[in-house]
Amino acid sequence: MGFMYDIFLPGDYFFDLIYTGLPSFPVLGQEVYGTGIISTGGGMYITAASLHRLEVKTAWPAVFGNDYYSRFVYEIAREAQIDLSLSRCIDAPYRRVSTSIPYEGERAFVTYIDPAPLDMHAFWLERMQQVEFKHLHLGGLMSIDELTPLAAVARTRGATITMDCQDVPVLHTPCAWCDLLALVDVFLPNAREALIVSGTSSVHAAIHQIMAWVEAVVVKDGANGAWIGTGGQITHVPAINAGPVIDTTGAGDCFNAGFLRGYVVEQKPLLNSVCYANICGGLSVTGVGGATAAPAYDQLQAWLSACPDECQADSHTTQPQK
Numbered sequence: 001m002g003f004m005y006d007i008f009l010p011g012d013y014f015f016d017l018i019y020t021g022l023p024s025f026p027v028l029g030q031e032v033y034g035t036g037i038i039s040t041g042g043g044m045y046i047t048a049a050s051l052h053r054l055e056v057k058t059a060w061p062a063v064f065g066n067d068y069y070s071r072f073v074y075e076i077a078r079e080a081q082i083d084l085s086l087s088r089c090i091d092a093p094y095r096r097v098s099t100s101i102p103y104e105g106e107r108a109f110v111t112y113i114d115p116a117p118l119d120m121h122a123f124w125l126e127r128m129q130q131v132e133f134k135h136l137h138l139g140g141l142m143s144i145d146e147l148t149p150l151a152a153v154a155r156t157r158g159a160t161i162t163m164d165c166q167d168v169p170v171l172h173t174p175c176a177w178c179d180l181l182a183l184v185d186v187f188l189p190n191a192r193e194a195l196i197v198s199g200t201s202s203v204h205a206a207i208h209q210i211m212a213w214v215e216a217v218v219v220k221d222g223a224n225g226a227w228i229g230t231g232g233q234i235t236h237v238p239a240i241n242a243g244p245v246i247d248t249t250g251a252g253d254c255f256n257a258g259f260l261r262g263y264v265v266e267q268k269p270l271l272n273s274v275c276y277a278n279i280c281g282g283l284s285v286t287g288v289g290g291a292t293a294a295p296a297y298d299q300l301q302a303w304l305s306a307c308p309d310e311c312q313a314d315s316h317t318t319q320p321q322k
Contacts, residue, residue: 005059006265007051008133008159010124010150011044011140013062013077014111015069018100018249020288025103038288041073042098044139045082046250046290050257050280052082053296056265061086061127065094065117086127092117102247102288121146128153135159135264137256140166144180151183160264164256165189171196181214186263186270188256190220203227207234218259218274220252220281226274237274240282240307250290255281258300279303 021035041049048060062077064070064087077084098111128136128150136154138147141163154161161184165171177197181187187210191203194217198209203219207229210217216230225239258280262273279300287293295303 003131004057005131005133006057006135007059007260008128008131008136008154009044009048009051009058009060010120010128010136010138011047011060011062012096012120013045013064013070013073014042014096014098015073016040016042016098016100016249016290018102018247018288020102020247022101022103025108026101036288038292039072040289040292041076042100042250042290043096044253045073045077046253046294047137047139047257048077048082049080049291050254050284050294051260052080053291053294054257054261054265054280054300055297056257056261058083059086059127059131059133060084061088061124063087063094063116063118063120063123064089065114066091067093067095069095069097086131088123090117100247100249102249105245105248107247107249121150125149125153133157133159135260136161137260138163138184139253139256140164140168141170141180143170144176144183147180147183160185162186162188162256162260162263164252165193165197167193177210178213181210184214186216186218186259187214188218188220188252188259190252191222191224194219204234216270218270218277220255220277222248225278226255228270228274230270235271237271237278239278240303242279242282243286245285247288248285249288250294251281251284253290254284254294257294261297261300275304276300 018038019034026032051058064074095114101108136159163184194206198206200206211229219227226237228235255277259273259277262268262276283295284293
């Protein structure tokens with residue numbers, strides 16, 4: 001098979017339209033004028049672009065249509081020198097458009113998605129079987145039936161597996177979480193998602209519950225940094241102060257890219273990998289657009305060298321709650 005990728009990254013593109021500088025949040029019957037607007041790539045493009053900047057060899061088997069939105073993201077990905085050799089371009093529309101409205105550190109979305117023009121999971125499985133890779137990263141939850149064949153191929157490659165959460169329908173569907181999360185090595189939800197998955201009301205309680213189902217859980221907690229749960233121990237890793245928060249779109253995806261640089265490429269411990277992740281996620285919110293301010297590898301190294309105290313962790317060992 002030849003070339004060895006660091007990361008296999010199944011997932012779709014999005015075309016992101018982002019408004020900025022709103023004086024108030026839109027309400028029915030009123031018009032609000034922003035001070036800026038940007039069109040850029042979203043969805044798995046953000047993770048692919050962020051990993052590329054961190055010098056991670058990434059296989060992204062994306063599907064693009066013949067519509068304007070597909071072609072726009074395809075071209076910016078090509079110009080960014082993202083490896084598109086496993087992607088497929090089809091002669092039909094495949095519009096995936098999301099309008100983001102950032103306001104006071106949060107954001108709202110309005111999204112349109114065309115029906116998938118092919119069986120995406122079968123396509124990803126086909127592409128997986130064509131290449132060698134060290135790690136499978138899933139940008140959102142999958143059902144057990146969807147994940148099992150992908151995980152099986154990854155394990156035959158000797159690859160590790162991480163899975164983000166995202167607010168997708170599976171998140172709100174009754175699920176045998178212990179069976180699903182047993183298929184991955186590290187689960188990467190944000191704090192809100194962790195509460196939903198665990199059915200608890202605090203981040204600590206959520207981490208204790210999820211630790212019973214997966215080898216390691218890393219919970220993204222915005223300005224509070226991140227939490228690591230593994231082996232009965234919870235470790236808090238503070239966020240960095242990179243400057244004013246402009247747009248949080250894609251911050252979790254950039255966080256994931258930093259984590260994967262440490263965890264997969266450099267084989268760092270979880271603590272160091274989450275430090276990488278906090279830096280990448282923290283820098284990403286200082287610009288508009290998911291990958292616009294995602295750091296290059298030399299920027300990451302500069303932060304690690306200049307601000308070692310930013311990555312100091314507070315840890316304590318606790319017993320899982322009954």
